[in-house]
Amino acid sequence: MATSTPLLASSALGQAASTLLGVIEAIGGFIAILLIVFFIAGRVTGRLQKPLAILITLGPALLLVVIGLVIPAIETINLSFKNQQFLGQLDTKYVGFKNYTYAFGDSYTQHTILRTLLWLLIVPALSVGVGLLASLLMDRMTHTGLPKTLIFLPTAISFVGAAVIWSYVYNYVDPRNPQTGLLSEVAIKLGWHNPPNWLITAPLNTFLEMVIMIWIQAGFAMVVLGAALKSIPDEVIESARLDGAEGFKLFRTIQIPMIRNTLIVVITTVMITTLKVFDIVFTINNGNFSTDVLARQMYADMFVTSQVSRGAALAVIIFVCVIPIMYFNIRQLRSEREIR
C-alpha cells in the first residue's frame, strides 16, 4: 500500500500534465488556424471577397449546428422508427410508427404526456403571474433591492440544487417522531395532525414539484417584466390617469397592452423550459409515484431500461411540441425588434 500510493499519484500527475499539454496544443493550433484563415481572407479582393466573408463567418457556426444539432436530430428521428432496444444493438429493423402508436396507446405514457401538458399550462401561467405581480408591486417602490434579490435569487440555483432543497422541505417523517420536513412541521403546528406523505401522494406531489419550478422561474419573469413596465413612458400613464384609469383598469387597459410582446416572450421561454423539465422530477422522485414527465421517461427509456427507440420517439414528440412555441417566441422577438 505504502509503495503503491506514490506510484499512483505520480502517474495521475503525469496524466494531468499530458492532458494539459494536449489542451494547450489544441488551443494553440486553433488560434494558428484562425490567424491563417483571417490572413488569407484579408488578402482576397474582388469577386471572391463577399462569398468568402460569408463562408468564414457563417461556416463554423453552421458546422457546429450541423454536428451538434442537425445530425443528432436526424439520427434520433431515424432511431424512433426502428426497434432498437439498447445502444449498439446489431440486428435492428424498421417498424414504422410502432413506437409512436405505443407512446400514445400505452396508459403509462399517456399519463406522462397529460402530466407534461399540465406542467405546460400551470407553470408558465403561475411563474409569469407571480413575476408580474411582484414587478407591479415594486414598480413604484423605493427600496426594492432586498425583495427583488430574494425573488430573483432562485434563478441562480440549478434545478437539481433547488430540487434537493425542496425535498428537505417536503420530507415526511411519521407524526409520532420528531419532524425534519418544514412543510409537515408547519402543517402539524397549524393543527393538521396527520399530514400526508407529501411526495408519494398523487396528484399532490406533481403540484408540489411544480412549485419548485415556479420558485425558480418567477424571478426571471419578474426582472424582464419589471424592465418592460419601467420602459412604459410616464406620459402615457399620466394621461391615462387624467382620463380616469386607475388601479386594475390602468393595469388591464394600458400596462398589459404596452408590455404584451415581452409578456409573450417570457411566457414562451418559460414554456420551453417547462416542456424540457427533467432535473426536478428526476431528483425528487425519479418519476415514481405518478410524477413522470416526458423528458424523464425519455431518459429512462434511452439509458436505463434499454428501450432506445421508444425513448427516441418520445424525444421526437417533445421536439415537435417545442417547434410551434419556438416559432411563436422568435416571431414575437422579431416583431418587438421591428417596433423599436
Place this chain on the structure above:
Amino acid sequence: MKNHKRLLGIAASGAALATVAACSSGSGGGGSTATNIPTLTGDCAKYQAYAGYSGKTVTLFGSILSPESDSLNSSWADFSKCTGITIQYSGSNTFESDLPVKVNGGNAPDLAIIPQPGLLQQMVQTGAVKKPPAQTVKNEDNWSAAWKSYGSVNGTFYAAPMSANMKTLVWYSPKFFQDHGYTVPTTWADLMSLSAKMAKDMTGTSKPWCGGIGSGTASGWPATDWLEEIVLSSQGGQVYDDWISHKVKFSDPQIQQAMQTVQGWMLNPAWVNGGYGGVKTIATTTFQNAGLPILKNQCGMLQQASFYEAQWPKGTKVGPDGDVFAFYLPPVSSSVTTPVEGGGEFVTAFADDGATQAVQNYLSSPEWADSRIKVAPGWVSANEKVDQSLYTDPIDKLSAKYLADPNATFRFDASDAMPAAVGSGAEWKAMVDWFGSGKSIKDVAAEIDAAWPTS
C-alpha cells in the same frame, strides 16, 4: 491519444499476422513475443505467467467506488509492480448507463466489471465483447456451474465471475434478541411466529421489520430481492429460472403465491416499517437508512444483502455478540435445499491484446482473490478455490459458507438477469407502486408482464 491506440492496434494485428505466417510456414522459430519475455525472480516469480507486457496500460471500468475501489487497487499493486502492467481503474455510479454509451461511441474500456448478467448479454449482442483467453477459460473449475452459466451467453463463456455477495440474510441485533428472549429462527414458520410475537411486544413506531427501497434511479431494487428470495425458497430453482426467461410470468399462480407471501410479510401493516411509520414509508426510505432503527431497538429485523455491512455507522460492532449480526433467511418450503440468492460481478473484455488478457487471467485466478481478501474485509469471492480461512469478518465468513456450499440451490439476482426493460425498469417501478401507492398484486404483475420486450 486515439491515433496512438489505433497504431497499437495495427501493430498488434501485424504481429498476430506474423505469428500466423510463422506457424503456417512451419519454421518453428517461435513468435517474437516468446523471446522477449523477461524472467521474473524473487517475490515476483509467481507472476511469471503474466510477464512480457511491461509498460502497457489496461483500462478497467466498473461500478465500484472509493473506498472499495482503493482496496481493488491495492489488491493488484504487487502484480503491477512485477509485471509492469498498469491497471487503470475508473468507477462510475451510473455505470449501467455509461458502459453502453462508451462501447457504442467506440470508447470501450479494455475490461469492464459488469454486475448484471442481463447487461453482459446486451454487450455481447453488440458484438463488442471479446472472448476470454484460454487460461481464463481453463480457470473454469474455480466457479460452480451456476456461476459459470451467469457469465455465459447462449452457452458461450464470456466473463469470469469476480466477487460475490449473499442476499439471503436477515440483519438483527443479538443484544435485542437476547434481552427479549428471542431466538434466531431456522424455519419460515419460526420466523413468522417470531415476527408476530415481536409485533405484540413492540409499541409506537417500533415494529418487527424495517425496510427501504429508495435508491435514486434504481429505487425499488431491494423489494425485487424480497420477492426473488420467496420465489426461490418456495418454488425452487427451476421455476426461478423459468421466471427469468419469462416462461413463468409474473401473473402465474406460482409467482402470485410468492407475492402473497411478501404481502403478508413486508407489506403487513402490523409488522412494518419499524422506526419509520406505515408500509408506505418503505417506498420513501433509502435502502442505506433502512436498517438503522435496529440500532435503536425500534426495528427487529431487516432483510438485506451481506453488503449492507458497509452501511452501519462507524463503531458499530458486527458479530454474533456485537451490536448487529445476520442470520440465514429460512426457506419458505422445506423441499428446496438451502436456497441462496446472491449477486456478483463479471470481468468482461472489450480488447484482446496480450496485456489485457494477462490481467483477465490474473483476475480469474484464486491468487488474486486471496490477495483481495487480505486487503480489507467486506468482500467475498465467487471463486471456490480461495483460501476460506482468509476471511476474518463474521459476515464474510457467514456469506462464504453459504456461497461455497456445493449442496446449496444458488441462484443469481433475477432482476439482474432479466432484460433491462423489466429488471431495471418495469419491475423496479412496479415494486415502488406496490409499496408506495398500494397497488394490488394483480395489477403489479400485469404491469411488469406488459413491459416484457417482445422481439
